[in-house]
Amino acid sequence: MQAKSTTETPAPAGASRHLVLGMLLLVYVFNFVDRQILSILAAPIQADLGLDDAQMGMLGGLAFAILYSTLGVPLAWVADRTSRSWVITGSLVVWSVFTSACALATGFWHIFLARLGVGVGEAGGVAPSYAVIGDHFPSKSRAFALSVYSLGIPLGSAAGVLAGGYVAQAVDWRTAFLVVGLCGILIAPVFKLVVSDKPRCTTRPAVRFSDVARTLSRKRSFWFLSFGAASSSMLGYGVAFWLPSLLQRSFHLSLVETSWFFGAVLLLGGTTGVLTGGALADRLGKADRAWYGRVPALGFVCAVPLYAGAIWTSSVPLAFLLFLLPQVLAYFWLGPVTGAIQHLVDPPARATASALFLLINNLIGxxxxxxxxxxxxxxxxxxxxxxxxxxxxxFALILYLLAALLMTLAGPGLRKEWVEEK
Structure with a gap:
């Protein structure tokens, strides 16, 4: 069965598509700096505020994810109906302000509420950015463009780990939060000056949330990709948050040594994996859309034994190599899956569709x-x-095997449900 086609209009005048992608990437870097900085600062925060592992887990996951996941859907719907660039700009300002507010925390509930605020701001950043990229890049190169944007994850995570570790060592953890928050506020006006919205078709009816939700609910590939990504993200976010603590507890590294170790793993492994996954999916997916699910699945399966070896060993050099390799494989999914979600709906609904995917992925993962x-x-x-x-x-490595199964099952649906563009 041939999926319906939709016409792709030219990119807007003004800033080049590559400059737009660069600014979106910069904002995404700050998005993940603000997320990941909490992990490298976990030890001094726990010591200062008297928090246990379960409370830190709530700060890193639940406190951020509650509003980040749920508000992403209405904010993406607003972005589809109004201005995607303004929604991203406003979101950047909000999450940066609340990141700075973390510096004032005096106890668990204070920093919990500040992290909620960070989640509110970041809720409006990613899905509209996916849609802007979908507007500016053609179908044949969209997964790779989304992979370039997704470099914000390893780049921002590495920057957060390195900067957070050094600032905390030189001054204190509160100053680290304050500095990264203020930097995000400063780049917001620059972003809005560079990134403009693509002209909308005035004859096309406005996007209705119920229509987008109904369309996606009938597509099996959407569910398999979403829950596959959520399964992988449970382990991925968990490892990213807790690995600095593991390195300090079980490998006895200092805060700065941990920053170098983890920052290098994120930077080298993440950037290689993100770009490789997107390039493979665009190349193999031309012949068979199922590869947009198979590429991530192969990455997850191969990553499991490598991660197990890295976690089990007591050798720091061997652990670095064994963490680096699966980090490459674990990031394969970002470009292919986010690109495939863009192709399950018509262009005007891209931000809303991306937000519904992110709702499942982030709320669970x-x-x-x-x-x-x-x-x-x-x-x-x-x-x-x-x-x-x-x-x-x-014990949590079983989640990658589940993710691989779900991504593989998405293949037949992707062949039938893909919305082709002319």
């Missing part, structure tokens, strides 16, 4: 993964002591 690994570590502590976090991560 981000909201559940970090807390689950922290709570499991706390439960295992009476038996395994300082190595409880290591065993928590080992």
């Amino acid at each position: 981000l909201g559940g993964g970090i807390y689950a690994l922290g709570a499991l570590s706390k439960a295992l502590a009476p038996v395994w002591g300082g190595d409880s976090l290591r065993y928590s991560m080992l």
Whole structure:
């Protein structure tokens, strides 16, 4: 069965598509700096505020994910009906202000509320950005363009880890939050000056949320991709948040040594994996759309034994190599899956469709993964002591195998449900 076609209009005049992509990438870098900085600062925050692993898991996952996931849908709907660039700009300002507010925390509930605010701001950043990229880049290169945008994850995570570690070591953890928050506020006006919205078709009716939701609910590939991504994100976000603590507890690295180790893993492994996954999907997907699910699935399956070896070893150099390789493979999914979601709806509904995907992915993956690994570590502590976090991560590797299965099952649906563009 041939999926329906939709006409793709030319890119708007003004800033080149590559400059627009560069500005979107810069904002996404700050998005992940503000997220990841909490992980490298976990130890000093816990010591200063007296928090346990379960509470830190709530700060890293649930506190952020509750409003980040749920508000992303209405904000994306607003972006589809009004101005995507203004929604992204406003979101950047809001999450940066609340990141700075984390510096004033005096206890668990204070910093919990500040992290909620960060989630509110970041809710309006990603889905509209996916849609802007969909507007500016043609179908044949969209997965790779989304992969370039997704470099914000490893670049921002690495920057957050490195900057956070050094500032915390030189001054304190509060100053680290204040600095990154103020930097985000400063780039907001520059972003709005460069990134403009693509002219909308005035004869086309406005996007209705119910129509987009109904369309996606009937597409099996959407559900398999969304829950596959959510399964992988439970482990991915969990490892990203707790690995600095593991390195300090089980490998006995200092805060700065941890920053270098984890920052290098994120930067080298993440950037390689994101770009490779997008390029492979665009190349193989021309002949068979099922490859947009198969590429991530192969990455997850190959990553499991490597992650297990990295978590189990006691050698720091070997651990670096074994964490680096699966980091490459674990990032394969970003370009292919976010690109495929763009092709399950018509162009005017891209931000809303992306937000519905992110709702599932982040509510389960981000909201559940970090807390689950922290709570499991706390439960295992009476038996395994300082190595409880290591065993928590080992048990969680089954999530990548589940993700691989779901991504593979999305293949037949992608062949039938793909919205081709002329």
